[in-house]
Amino acid sequence: MTDPPTRWVHRVARRIFDLDRRTAESDLRRLRREIMHQYSFLFKELGGRIMPQLSQGVPNLDWATLVVEVNRLYLRASDDNGRTEWHVSLNHILGPWYRLDQVLKKIPPSTIHPCNSDHDALRYHLPEIEQVLRSGA
Numbered sequence: 619m620t621d622p623p624t625r626w627v628h629r630v631a632r633r634i635f636d637l638d639r640r641t642a643e644s645d646l647r648r649l650r651r652e653i654m655h656q657y658s659f660l661f662k663e664l665g666g667r668i669m670p671q672l673s674q675g676v677p678n679l680d681w682a683t684l685v686v687e688v689n690r691l692y693l694r695a696s697d698d699n700g701r702t703e704w705h706v707s708l709n710h711i712l713g714p715w716y717r718l719d720q721v722l723k724k725i726p727p728s729t730i731h732p733c734n735s736d737h738d739a740l741r742y743h744l745p746e747i748e749q750v751l752r753s754g755a
Contacts, residue, residue, distance in 0.1 A: 645682040646675035649697045653684055659741055664688050691748055693740065704736050708751050716751065724750045 650668065653660075660666035669692070672685035686693045687709055694705040694715060704718035722739055731742040739747075 643675055645697070646673060646684065649675075649682040649684050649695060649702075652697075652702070653686065653695050657686075657737065657740065660686055660688055660693070664744070666693075688744060689748070691744060691751070702736070704740070706747055706751065708748070718747075721747055721750050 650673075666686045666688040669685040669687050672692070672694075673683060675682040681696070681698050683694055683696045686695070690709055692707045692709045694707070696703050696705065705715040706718055706721055707715045718736055718739060722733065722743065725743060725746045729746060731738070733739040733742070
């Protein structure tokens with residue numbers, strides 16, 4: 619059984635024009651723009667830098683990850699169909715990665731600033747996040 623002609627043309631075009639790679643690169647560029655805009659304090663105030671060797675777009679999926687190094691932490695933003703999820707790790711070791719919301723639950727309530735978003739958590743609690751990770755998460 620053969621593929622319908624349109625499916626065959628689409629497959630050939632994907633190979634010729636390397637559409638998978640281009641789509642992955644486009645997804646990563648979009649995520650980079652969004653993070654640099656919405657989380658500009660990571661770069662301007664905290665001296666964060668994007669780790670291109672750890673960041674990637676994924677072909678055939680609407681998914682990308684961007685890793686930002688801030689002080690002694692890696693912050694990984696993963697965008698899956700427009701929803702961004704954050705994970706954190708110590709930067710002297712690669713992994714394990716911990717979900718930001720799970721790490722925040724381990725910060726003592728008396729020291730936590732009210733966080734209504736990942737933005738607030740990253741803006742106000744990076745030292746506490748690092749402390750939780752160093753204690754073994």
